[in-house]
Amino acid sequence: MRILLLGEYSRLHNSLKVGLKAIGHEVTLVGDGDGFKNFPSDISIRPTLVNNTLIRYIKLGLYKFLKLDISKLERGIRFHFQLHRLKNYDVVQLINERPIKTYAFWERFLLKKIFNHNHKIVLVSCGADYSNIAYAFNHKEELSLLTPFFENPKLKSHFNFALEYQKKSHKKTHEFILKNVNAIVASDFDYVAPLTKIPKFKGLIPNPIITNNTQIQDNPIADKIRIFLGINRGNYYAKGICFFEEALHTINKKYTSKVEIIKTENVPFKEYISYLQSSHIILDQVYAKDQGYNALESMARGKVVFTGANSDFLSHFNLKKDEVCIEARPDVTYLIKKLSYLIDNPERIAEIGNNAHKFIQKEHQYIEIAKKYNKLYNSI
Known part of the structure; x- marks a missing residue:
C-alpha cells in the first residue's frame, strides 16, 4: 500500500x-x-x-x-x-x-x-x-x-x-x-x-518504539545515581514539572553525595536522547494514565521512569504496580518517598529498568x- x-x-x-x-x-x-x-x-x-x-x-x-x-x-x-x-x-x-x-x-x-x-x-x-x-x-x-x-x-x-x-x-x-x-x-x-x-x-x-534486543543501555551505577528531568516550557504545567522540581530540591539536599541531577530545557530530540542515555532515573509527567513517547523511549533503554501508570494501564497489560515504571502523582511527598526508596535500594533501579525494556519489546515493538x-x- x-x-x-x-x-x-x-x-x-x-x-x-x-x-x-x-x-x-x-x-x-x-x-x-x-x-x-x-x-x-x-x-x-x-x-x-x-x-x-x-x-x-x-x-x-x-x-x-x-x-x-x-x-x-x-x-x-x-x-x-x-x-x-x-x-x-x-x-x-x-x-x-x-x-x-x-x-x-x-x-x-x-x-x-x-x-x-x-x-x-x-x-x-x-x-x-x-x-x-x-x-x-x-x-x-x-x-x-x-x-x-x-x-x-x-x-x-x-x-x-x-x-x-x-x-x-x-x-x-x-x-x-x-x-x-x-x-x-x-x-x-x-x-x-x-x-x-x-x-x-x-x-x-x-x-x-524502534528497539531491538541490544538497545538496553548498560549503565551501571559506578558513582552517583543520575536523575534526568527534560523540561518542555510549552507544557510545563500540563506535565506537572513543578512537582518534580520541588521533589528534586529535597532529594539533592538529602542525597548530595549519592545523586547527580540533570535538567535541560527545550532541547532537540537527539540532544534529549544523549542526556537520557547517561541517566538512571527519568522524570516524565504526573497528569497521565499511560506513558508518553519520551517515557517509552526511556523505558526501551532500561531506565526507571516516573510517568503515567494508573490502574487501567496496569490491568490492560496485566502488570503489577511499580513493575515496569513508577506511577508519578502530583504529590511532592509521594515523589520524594519513591525517589528515596530507589536511591536507598539501587538494585531496584536495574530490576525495574530491565522489566521496562522487556515490556517495550513485548507491547511497543x-x-x-x-x-x-x-x-x-x-x-x-
Missing part, C-alpha cells in the same frame, strides 16, 4: 513509518518537525520565515495586537504548495485533528483536498483534541493535562494550546473530520475513554505495532 502519514507529534509517525516500510509498504511523512524537537519528514511544512530576525519581530507584533500567528499561515501555505504530491494514497493517517496546524478554516479546506484525492482515512488520537478536552471538562475529578488549570484558572494562558480545541472554529473541524474518517484509534489510555461512544473508534494501538495498523487498514 501507499501510505501518507500526515503530521508528527513526539516521533510516533517517524517510528511507525520505519515499521510500515519494514513490512513492505511505501510511506511518505509530512510534518513540521514539531518545533524545537526537529523531527524529520519526507515533505516539510516547517515555518522558516520566523528565522529572520525582522520577521520574528513582526510576528510578535502581529500576535500581540491582532492575535495573528504568521507561523500558522506559513504552514498552511507550504502545505498548499505540496497538495499535488499528496494524491492517490491508499491510506492517509492524521496524527491529530490539527495535523497541519494552520488556522481552522484553512485546515478544513486543505484536509478536504486530501480527503477528496485519496482513499481510506484514519485519525490517531494523539495529544489534545476536541474529544479528550471535552471529556476533561466533564470529568474534572479525573487527572488530566487540564487539572492544573481547573485548580488554578489563573494559569489559563499556559493552556491556550489545549483550550483552542474547544473553540467553535475547531469544533467544526472536529465534526468535519469525524464525518470523513473511516477509523479512529487511540495512541494511549489517556485518549480511550473520550472516544468510547464514537462508532468509528477502533480501540487502542500502542505507540511504536515497532514492527509488531505496524502490523496492527496494517490489520486496521485492511479492515476498513
Whole structure:
C-alpha cells in the first residue's frame, strides 16, 4: 500500500513509518518537525520565515495586537504548495485533528483536498483534541493535562494550546473530520475513554518504539545515581514539572553525595536522547494514565521512569504496580518517598529498568505495532 502519514507529534509517525516500510509498504511523512524537537519528514511544512530576525519581530507584533500567528499561515501555505504530491494514497493517517496546524478554516479546506484525492482515512488520537478536552471538562475529578488549570484558572494562558480545541472554529473541524474518517484509534489510555461512544473508534494501538534486543543501555551505577528531568516550557504545567522540581530540591539536599541531577530545557530530540542515555532515573509527567513517547523511549533503554501508570494501564497489560515504571502523582511527598526508596535500594533501579525494556519489546515493538495498523487498514 501507499501510505501518507500526515503530521508528527513526539516521533510516533517517524517510528511507525520505519515499521510500515519494514513490512513492505511505501510511506511518505509530512510534518513540521514539531518545533524545537526537529523531527524529520519526507515533505516539510516547517515555518522558516520566523528565522529572520525582522520577521520574528513582526510576528510578535502581529500576535500581540491582532492575535495573528504568521507561523500558522506559513504552514498552511507550504502545505498548499505540496497538495499535488499528496494524491492517490491508499491510506492517509492524521496524527491529530490539527495535523497541519494552520488556522481552522484553512485546515478544513486543505484536509478536504486530501480527503477528496485519496482513499481510506484514519485519525490517531494523539495529544489534545476536541474529544479528550471535552471529556476533561466533564470529568474534572479525573487527572488530566487540564487539572492544573481547573485548580488554578489563573494559569489559563499556559493552556491556550489545549483550550483552542474547544473553540467553535475547531469544533467544526472536529465534526468535519469525524464525518470523513473511516477509523479512529487511540495512541494511549489517556485518549480511550473520550472516544468510547464514537462508532468509528477502533480501540487502542500502542505507540511504536524502534528497539531491538541490544538497545538496553548498560549503565551501571559506578558513582552517583543520575536523575534526568527534560523540561518542555510549552507544557510545563500540563506535565506537572513543578512537582518534580520541588521533589528534586529535597532529594539533592538529602542525597548530595549519592545523586547527580540533570535538567535541560527545550532541547532537540537527539540532544534529549544523549542526556537520557547517561541517566538512571527519568522524570516524565504526573497528569497521565499511560506513558508518553519520551517515557517509552526511556523505558526501551532500561531506565526507571516516573510517568503515567494508573490502574487501567496496569490491568490492560496485566502488570503489577511499580513493575515496569513508577506511577508519578502530583504529590511532592509521594515523589520524594519513591525517589528515596530507589536511591536507598539501587538494585531496584536495574530490576525495574530491565522489566521496562522487556515490556517495550513485548507491547511497543515497532514492527509488531505496524502490523496492527496494517490489520486496521485492511479492515476498513
